[in-house]
Amino acid sequence: MRLSTFFEDLKSAYEAELDDLMTDSAGHDVLAKRLQAKRGQLPQLLPMIECNPEMVAVAFHGGMRFLSSAVMRDVVAQEPEDLPSWSTLLDSVELAPWAETLAGIALDDPNGERFMVVTACLEYLQGTADRSSESGDRQDDGEDDAEGSDDQLDRDLDEAGADWLSEQGFDRKDRFAGD
Numbered sequence: 001m002r003l004s005t006f007f008e009d010l011k012s013a014y015e016a017e018l019d020d021l022m023t024d025s026a027g028h029d030v031l032a033k034r035l036q037a038k039r040g041q042l043p044q045l046l047p048m049i050e051c052n053p054e055m056v057a058v059a060f061h062g063g064m065r066f067l068s069s070a071v072m073r074d075v076v077a078q079e080p081e082d083l084p085s086w087s088t089l090l091d092s093v094e095l096a097p098w099a100e101t102l103a104g105i106a107l108d109d110p111n112g113e114r115f116m117v118v119t120a121c122l123e124y125l126q127g128t129a130d131r132s133s134e135s136g137d138r139q140d141d142g143e144d145d146a147e148g149s150d151d152q153l154d155r156d157l158d159e160a161g162a163d164w165l166s167e168q169g170f171d172r173k174d175r176f177a178g179d
Contacts, residue, residue, distance in 0.1 A: 001128070007076045007121055014054040014122040021058060035061055039098070042105050049106070049115040057119040063099030064123045068092040072124040075117070086113040093120050 003011065021034040038045070038059040045056045066072050071092040075084060086107070095103055106112040106119075 001073050002077045003125075004077055004079045006079050007125065010054055010118065010122060011125045013052075014057060014126060017054050017058050018061060018126070035059065039102060042102055046106065046109045046112075049109060050111050053115055053118045054122060056115070057122050059102060060099050060119050060123060061126070063096040063102070064120055065094040065096075066092060066120075066124050066127065067094060072121065076121045076125060080114070080118075083114060083117045086116040089117055089120060 018031075021038075022029065022031045024030045035058065038056075042056070042059050045059070049056050068091075071089070075089065078084075103116055106115055109115070
């Protein structure tokens with residue numbers, strides 16, 4: 001799958017944001033609790049949707065289902081100025097009832113349409129990564145690209161990041177330890 005530079009950068013930031021929310025300092029899984037808190041804070045977080053959309057987009061984590069992978073693959077290849085409108089993309093995205101409520105809040109913001117498109121793309125990319133890691137297989141999307149080397153690059157970058165965090169005194173968590 002080809003990603004625009006914009007989504008390549010945001011994807012990593014989004015994954016890091018989810019990872020930060022995943023566990024507390026004692027290593028307990030607190031993702032659900034922290035996501036619930038983010039959802040409740042959405043109105044206060046809206047000023048961040050233009051400069052740090054990944055920090056707000058996590059509020060929608062798990063609340064979107066994608067009806068057309070082809071449409072989503074096309075959108076994640078776009079730079080921000082070429083993104084479709086939310087109303088256009090909505091034909092390919094189904095929101096959970098609670099996510100519809102959040103979307104209504106976000107869409108009241110002048111930058112809400114673009115934010116919702118970006119959020120859908122980040123959730124799609126996260127779900128794609130989850131599906132490929134669960135199956136252990138490369139997803140064949142009909143494109144002949146260097147996806148395998150992209151996966152290796154992701155692993156190398158994750159390992160380098162884990163090394164750096166470890167050097168800073170944080171506990172090392174290897175995402176790919178089971179692979």
